[in-house]
Every structure is written in structure tokens, then in C-alpha cells.
Amino acid sequence: MNLPNVQFTEEQKQFRQEVRSFLKQHIEDxxxxxxxxxxxxxxxxxxxxxxxxxxxxxxxxxxxYGGSERSTIDRYILTEEFLAFGAPVAAHWFADRQTGPLLLRFGTDYQKEFFLPKIVKGECFFAIGLSEPNSGSDLASVATRAEKVEGGWIVNGAKTWSSNAHDAHYMVTLIRTEPLGEKKHEGLSQFIIDLKGEGVTIAPIRYLTGEPHFNDIYLDNVFVPDEMVVGTLGNGWKQGLAELAFERSGPERILSTFPLLNEVIEQLKIKRDLVGLEEATKLVAELWSLRNLSIGVAKVLEEGGEVAVPAALVKSIGTKFEQKIPEIIRLMLDVYPNLHSDNRVERYLAESILHAPGFTIRGGTSEVLYGILAKGVIAQ
Ligand SMILES: Cc1cc2nc3c(=O)[nH]c(=O)nc-3n(C[C@H](O)[C@H](O)[C@H](O)COP(=O)(O)OP(=O)(O)OC[C@H]3O[C@@H](n4cnc5c(N)ncnc54)[C@H](O)[C@@H]3O)c2cc1C
Structure with a gap:
């Protein structure tokens, strides 16, 4: 892999400060x-x-469409600060990260004009409808199907693990539009489904913390008009793969537990705990290397390059790293994780431990990513 070494400009450094001030102010308020x-x-x-x-x-x-035509690196800085401050950005995350880029690349003029300005205004949120009760890693086996009718399609099936669908307005969904043939990656299409529409039932699945997070979604004779088919009929697999590059390489694959690490370092500094700080420094060094890798992928993405393999690398190593932070801190400090504690380390530790099992599953499991890496390396 030959990833660029990205240097931030003075404007970008100033932008980071602007985002920090905004977030600090909202925490204070x-x-x-x-x-x-x-x-x-x-x-x-x-x-x-x-x-x-x-x-x-x-x-x-x-x-x-209401955007600002800023660079991918500007967006990288923004998302990095959101994650570092643990800001509640999940409602718009999927629409910003992947639905918008998907529509810009494959959407019709109507779809771009209808959805993008609403997304930009924070008025339209999307969920991702890939996984099904019997289809996860082997995504091409999706069984949700659509049958052609006058002016659109009738969809039947079920999606599962759909994050934040209860807060979302629409879902981009992978659906079988042609009968399963010899090549199972063919005959799949991407539809936009109105989650408030008739025949859609959303049933919450709770996190280990007890919070609502992901959902089962039942689609019972749901009518999807022709104008809500994204891109080319039957090309859903290839379009979906393009989307995954945006999904796998961002700072969210490294920084999910950063607020915990940051808080621990602040407390160790106050206590002048040099032994603890030495342990924490090892984590920071690892974080820095992963971050360089992830920014390099962002730059290649901006230039339209192929990033499937490095994105799989960032996700597979990055998510193991974010899982490791609570494990090391739990053994290092004499604290008891507690979701309701006023002590920030106790609270962040509890959140991290209870959320961590999902890090290496969501967006493609580590084992599946190792397969992509192995094939990518063999192909060279
Ligand atoms: C927090 C969280 C949020 C999620 N949000 C969404 C969402 O918004 N939308 C959505 O569609 N999905 C979502 N998912 C679902 C997620 O994408 C799937 O759980 C994931 O793709 C794995 O699928 P599965 O659960 O069916 O496991 P399976 O595919 O059944 O895998 C089971 C085990 O077998 C291993 N395995 C499978 N295939 C291979 C292989 N070829 N080689 C080696 N090992 C293999 C896997 O690594 C895993 O350990 C979310 C999951 C989590 C945890």
C-alpha cells in the first residue's frame, strides 16, 4: 500500500479549533x-x-445541493473532533457518511434534489438495511424480494440490526429484484424505503446497556415507487461495495472509546502517575499510527482511488484497538465500571465495555475483513 502522508494546512488547523470551541461551548451549556x-x-x-x-x-x-464543497480532509477533522468529544451525532451519521455519497454517485437527479438538501439541513436521516435474520457476512444471500408492479415494486421480507432506524426517515435497502440464479451477487438492487410508510414495522432490539439502538424491520407488501430505485436495477451489489469504502476507513473505526483514554490520561497527569502514563503512552502511539493510516485512506478516497483493501485494514486493526482500550484501562486502574456514575472514568469504562463487542462485528466482521486482506495481498 502506498498511502499519502497528509499534512494539515493552517486553515484546517483553524477549522479544528472552530469545531472544538463549538463542542466545548455545547458541553458547557x-x-x-x-x-x-x-x-x-x-x-x-x-x-x-x-x-x-x-x-x-x-x-x-x-x-x-446545499453542501459547501469542502475537502474530505476537512470532513475528517470534523468527524475526528465529534468522536474525541463524544458528541451525539448518530442521527445524521449514515446519511452524511454514506447515503449522500451514494446518491451523488449513483442517484437520479430527482433523488439528489429531493434528498440531499434535506440531509444537509439535518431534516432527513437514513438507516442502513443490509443484514437480514439469515444473512449477514454472506450478504448476497439476502432474501428480501421485490416484485414489479405498475409504477413501482412490492417489497416483502425482513431486515435486522438496523442502527437508529427508529429515528430515521428512510432506509437504503439491498433487495433481490431478480430470482436467485447461479451468480448470487447478480439480481440485487438498492431501494430507498420510507420508514414511515404503510407495511413497515420497526421493532427495537436493545443494547447491553438497555438503550434502544438497532431494530428489526419487517416489510409487508411495501410499495416502493420506481423513482426510489437507486442507480441501476441489478447493480446493487457493486453499488453497495462502493459504499463500504466510506464505511470502513473513517476515524470512527479507531476512536469509539477515545473519550475514556483521554479522561484517564487527564486523571493520571493530575495524580502524576508515571507508571500509568507510560502504559497510556503506548496506546497513544498505536492510535497515532492508525490515525495516519486512516487519514491516508481518506485522501485516496478524495482523489477517487481504490481503497477496499486499506479500508479493510483500518477497520480490522482499528476496531481491535478501540476494544483494547477499556481492557487495558480496566486492568490498570482500580475503578468499577458504572453507567450511572458521576465519575467520568467509571461511566466511560462501562459504556466502552458494554459497546465493545459490536466494534469488530458492525460494518463487516474482522474474519471477513481478513479474507479481503488476504485476497488483496494475493492479487498483487
Ligand atoms: C452495533 C451493530 C450495529 C449494526 N448496524 C447495522 C446496520 O445499521 N445495518 C445493517 O444492515 N446491519 C447492521 N449490523 C449487522 C452487522 O453488519 C452484521 O452483524 C455483520 O455483518 C455479521 O453478520 P451476522 O451477524 O449475520 O453474522 P454471521 O455472518 O452469521 O457471522 C457469524 C460468525 O462467522 C464468521 N464468518 C462469517 N463468514 C465468514 C467467512 N467467509 N470467513 C470467516 N469467518 C466468517 C463471522 O466473522 C462471525 O464471527 C450491526 C451490527 C452491530 C453489532
Missing amino acids: GTFETRCDSWLSGSDPSFSKLVAEQGWIGMTWPKQ
Whole structure:
């Protein structure tokens, strides 16, 4: 892999300070409390609206759709700060990270004009409908099917583990539109489903913490108009793969438990605990290397390069790293994890421990990513 070494410009450093001031102010004002894994489990539509007012949703998108045409690296800085401060950005995360880029690349003019300005204003959230009760890693085996009718399609089936679908307006869904043939990756299409529409039932599945997070979604004779088919019929697999590159390489694959590490370091500094700080420094060094890798992938993505293999690398090593932070801290400090504690280390430790099992599963399991890495290396 030949990833670029990205240097931030003076404007980008200033932008980071601007984002920090915004987040610090909102913490001081009590708008939100820092938490771990906030990008996926901290859903707060009213905070997303505040982010939108700053012009920070869809910031890389064309001005014609309400974006600011800023760089991918600017967006990287923004997301990094959201994660470091544990801000509740989950409501708009999928729409900003992957639905917008998907529509910009494959969507019709109607879809771009209808959805993108609403996403940018923080008024339209998306869920991801890939997994099914009998289909996860082997995604091409999805059984949710659509039959052609006048003016659209009738969809039947079930999706599962759909994060934040209870707060979302729409879901991008992978559906079988042609009977299963010899090549199972063919005959799949991407549909946008209105989650408030007739025939859609959303049933919550709770996290280990007890919070609502992901959902089962039952689709019972749901009508999807032709204009809600994304891209080309039958090309859903290839379009979905393009989306995964955005999904796998971002800072959210490294920083889900960063608020815990940061807080521990602050407390160790106050206590002048040199032994503890030495342990923490090892984690920071590892974090820094992963971060360089992840920024390098962001830059290649911006330039339109192929990143499937490095993105799989970032996700597979990055998520193991974010899992390791609570494990090491738990053994290092004499603290008891408690979700309801006023002590931030105790609270962040509890959040991290209870969320960590999902890090290496969501967005593609580590084992599946190792397969991509092995094949990528063999192909060279
Ligand atoms: C927190 C969280 C949020 C999620 N959010 C969403 C969402 O918003 N939308 C959505 O669609 N899905 C979501 N998912 C689902 C997630 O994408 C799937 O759980 C994941 O793809 C694995 O699928 P599975 O659970 O069916 O496991 P399986 O595919 O059944 O895998 C079971 C085990 O077998 C291993 N395995 C499978 N295939 C291979 C292989 N070829 N080689 C080696 N080992 C293999 C896996 O690594 C795993 O250990 C979420 C999951 C989590 C944990």
C-alpha cells in the first residue's frame, strides 16, 4: 500500500479549533454530555440540527445541493473532533457518511434534489438495511424480494440490526429484484424505503446497556415507487461495495472509546502517575499510527482511488484497538465500571465495555475483513 502522508494546512488547523470551541461551548451549556461510541449510539436529532446550522452535514457535497464543497480532509477533522468529544451525532451519521455519497454517485437527479438538501439541513436521516435474520457476512444471500408492479415494486421480507432506524426517515435497502440464479451477487438492487410508510414495522432490539439502538424491520407488501430505485436495477451489489469504502476507513473505526483514554490520561497527569502514563503512552502511539493510516485512506478516497483493501485494514486493526482500550484501562486502574456514575472514568469504562463487542462485528466482521486482506495481498 502506498498511502499519502497528509499534512494539515493552517486553515484546517483553524477549522479544528472552530469545531472544538463549538463542542466545548455545547458541553458547557449542557446541550450534551460526552460519551463513548457516540457516533453510532448517541442519536439526538436536535443536536444534528445544530450541526447542520454550522454547515457541517454534507460539507463536501456540491453547493447546488446545499453542501459547501469542502475537502474530505476537512470532513475528517470534523468527524475526528465529534468522536474525541463524544458528541451525539448518530442521527445524521449514515446519511452524511454514506447515503449522500451514494446518491451523488449513483442517484437520479430527482433523488439528489429531493434528498440531499434535506440531509444537509439535518431534516432527513437514513438507516442502513443490509443484514437480514439469515444473512449477514454472506450478504448476497439476502432474501428480501421485490416484485414489479405498475409504477413501482412490492417489497416483502425482513431486515435486522438496523442502527437508529427508529429515528430515521428512510432506509437504503439491498433487495433481490431478480430470482436467485447461479451468480448470487447478480439480481440485487438498492431501494430507498420510507420508514414511515404503510407495511413497515420497526421493532427495537436493545443494547447491553438497555438503550434502544438497532431494530428489526419487517416489510409487508411495501410499495416502493420506481423513482426510489437507486442507480441501476441489478447493480446493487457493486453499488453497495462502493459504499463500504466510506464505511470502513473513517476515524470512527479507531476512536469509539477515545473519550475514556483521554479522561484517564487527564486523571493520571493530575495524580502524576508515571507508571500509568507510560502504559497510556503506548496506546497513544498505536492510535497515532492508525490515525495516519486512516487519514491516508481518506485522501485516496478524495482523489477517487481504490481503497477496499486499506479500508479493510483500518477497520480490522482499528476496531481491535478501540476494544483494547477499556481492557487495558480496566486492568490498570482500580475503578468499577458504572453507567450511572458521576465519575467520568467509571461511566466511560462501562459504556466502552458494554459497546465493545459490536466494534469488530458492525460494518463487516474482522474474519471477513481478513479474507479481503488476504485476497488483496494475493492479487498483487
Ligand atoms: C452495533 C451493530 C450495529 C449494526 N448496524 C447495522 C446496520 O445499521 N445495518 C445493517 O444492515 N446491519 C447492521 N449490523 C449487522 C452487522 O453488519 C452484521 O452483524 C455483520 O455483518 C455479521 O453478520 P451476522 O451477524 O449475520 O453474522 P454471521 O455472518 O452469521 O457471522 C457469524 C460468525 O462467522 C464468521 N464468518 C462469517 N463468514 C465468514 C467467512 N467467509 N470467513 C470467516 N469467518 C466468517 C463471522 O466473522 C462471525 O464471527 C450491526 C451490527 C452491530 C453489532
